[in-house]
Amino acid sequence: MNERAGTPALPEDLIDIDELVSAYYDREPVEPVVFGTSGHRGSSLDGAFNEGHIASITAAIIEYRQELGYDGALYIGRDTHALSEPAQKTAVEVFAAAGVEIRIDARNRYTPTPAVSLAILRANGAGTEAGVRVEGPGLADGVVITPSHNPPRDGGFKYNPPHGGPADSDATKKIAARANELMKDWRSIPRMPYEQARVARTTGTHDYLSAYVDDLENVVDMEAIRKAGVKIGADPMGGASVDYWAAIAERYGIDLTVVNPEVDPTWRFMTLDWDGKIRMDCSSPNAMASLLQIMGENAPYDIATGNDADADRHGIVTKDGGLMNPNHYLAVAISYLYANRTGWNADAGIGKTLVSSSLIDRVAGELGRNLLEVPVGFKHFVPGLLDGSVGFGGEESAGASFLRFDGTVWTTDKDGLILCLLAAEILAVTGKTPSQLHAELVDKYGPSAYARIDAPATKEQKSKLGNLSPEDVTATELAGEPITDKLVNAPGNNEPIGGLKVTTENAWFAARPSGTEDVYKIYAESFKGPEHLAQVQEAAKDVVDRALNG
Structure with a gap:
């Protein structure tokens, strides 16, 4: 544990944005393309996330989707990291030169990962009688440009196929291998100058924000939150959810304050994580220290929440329990949802990663629900969320999603916003905080x-x-x-x-x-x-x- 963990960042902790962006364009790729559980990540300063990487990955994705016959729109979102905008520009140039139909944000702003997943699913039939299509012509897919909660110096680039969730290992291995071949001569990859690509016939826009916010009432009981007057303090932590929280408050008339609406790619307003680095980890008490201080004895909010940079993770803070351990909140969310989502299939199972708490196993046993225990990686929940056979999928690292009220798919990627709103719904409906409900689970199943x-x-x-x-x-x-x-x-x-x-x-x-x-x-x-x-x-x-x- 670094001695400065949990203290405010100082000027010497901040990255030089000009140096970082210049390195993106000026430095040749040194490190290979490697897709982890959430895409390729790295820093331009290390030769691991440079223009050559992104041009090559984009070209490899174009070949991959051609091979699979995906010829619908490709939805592109980006978060607030400094390298996300130049990476998006590079990708747009390559996609446009290849004649790929792309959809970028109508406001030219930031896009949470779940908003991209929702857009892909809706384009492929989610919410219709036919349901989601994942094979055949005309299918949409997407790219999210984000390194998630990683430090400000990093960039990230991930591919979501037509099922809307993270690509599986077969896809990422093929894309990475081809990208590394292309990177040997990446300057020969066809490009269209950005200003032309931005207005090309194949480049369109999508109102990610309105499409997401207007649909929320079908997955979270927003009316219950409004009627109960739950006071919510939402901290975007300088990430892509910043515009979304304000829009949610206005659209549904709920008592929600955006605690910090500031966006700064240095993240100078953050407190340092356990190792002394700036990291937007909403499950870390050190990174969430500012919000925890607000939620002290005279807290102005009933529930406070945090999200990482692409809003696929959630952090829940209560007056009586502080920052909840992600495992504790997952168990509470599962217990509540399966008791209150009567439109879900009676056989809908519970998805957890095998490194999540066994408290979830005990809750599942009491509910009489099938437990789907999978390896680390949200991609393993995608099939069950798509067909409704899994009502909830969650990871110990504070990432989860769940079905709509009617038992159909919401997103097949992690959604930190609905998990934050669910905490307010739980308080509104039960009159108890998630921390109190966790204490009840401990009384029933034992402490862990x-x-x-x-x-x-x-x-x-x-x-x-x-x-x-x-x-x-x-x-x-x-x-x-x-x-x-x-x-x-x-x-x-x-x-x-x-x-x-x-x-x-x-x-x-x-x-x-x-x-x-x-x-x-x-x-x-x-x-x-x-x-x-x-x-x-x-x-x-x-x-x-x-x-x-x-």
């Missing part, structure tokens, strides 16, 4: 201690960890309890988890290699208290070390 730690690992060890088999784990007990399962594939869809999960009756751990650092991540939880959690973590490191070095 949950944490994630990192342990050092070489590249060879990380590779081995990603390819372990259950037989590689020779231990029979974990922190004093017999091991009940050893998983390398997720039980919900049998997809590889890229690591290992070990369970006992009252605890579990999961170990996954980091995609960016020479460490592996250990997620662990115990229903026997913090001391037992510490034992589980130590035992987990021992189990993994033996498997890696055995």
Whole structure:
């Protein structure tokens, strides 16, 4: 933990925007294109997010969609990071030169990830009797230019196919491989000068904001929030939700204040995260320190919320509980939604990542709902959200989405805005804060201690960890309890988890290699208290070390 974590950023913490943008155009690509769980990310200063990268990725996407026969409009959104606008300009130039129909924001402003997902789904038939089409001609898809909650120096570029959610591994591997081939001679990729591309016949606009805001009443009970007079303080954290929160307040007449409407690509108004970096992580108490201070004893709001830069994540702050642990809020949201969404399919399951809290398992068991436990990555929830067989999909990293009131798809990408509004709906309908409802769940199912730690690992060890088999784990007990399962594939869809999960009756751990650092991540939880959690973590490191070095 950095000694300045949670304190305001100082001038020396801020990036030089001119240097960052100049590097985007002036520096040749050094690092290869690599798609993680949320697209390609990197900084122009490191030669990892430069004009050559974006031109090459865009050209690769054009070839990919031609191969699959996607010839509808391609919806483009961007967040408030400094590299997002130049990256959008590059993409528009390449798309226009190839004659691709594109739709950019009608206001030439910022676009949250869920607004792009919604636009793709609506274009492909969501809300009609035929339902969403994901195969055949005329299909729309999209690009979101964002590195999510990453520091201001970073850029990001991700592709959403016609199902509206994050592209799966088969697509991203193919796009990345082709982009790296094209990048060898990226200056030869056809481009149309931006001023021409902006007004080209194939370049159109889409009113992302109105389309999203006007549709919200079909997924969140906005009237209940208005009638109850719930006071909401929404902090966009300098991100793409900034215009949306003001529009939501006006459209629905709710008591909502935009706590900080400022947009500054240096994010000089932020408090520093745990490692001393500026990071728009709405699940971090350090990054959310300013909002937590406002929500003190004499807080002016009943519920306060935060969103990351592309608004696909949520942070929930209550007067009585402070910043909620994402796992705690997911469990509360699930418990509430399945009791209050009578239009959902009676068999609609509950989606969670395998590193999310087992409190969700216990809630699902009480509800009598099928639990779909999947690897890390929101893409695994897409099929269930599309056909309504999954009512809610959520990740431990504060990303989730859920169905409309009528049981049809809302978004197939994470939506931080509806999860924030749901907290206000919960208070309006139940008269209790999400923190109070979590306390009730703890009384019913028992308290849990949950944490994630990192342990050092070489590249060879990380590779081995990603390819372990259950037989590689020779231990029979974990922190004093017999091991009940050893998983390398997720039980919900049998997809590889890229690591290992070990369970006992009252605890579990999961170990996954980091995609960016020479460490592996250990997620662990115990229903026997913090001391037992510490034992589980130590035992987990021992189990993994033996498997890696055995």
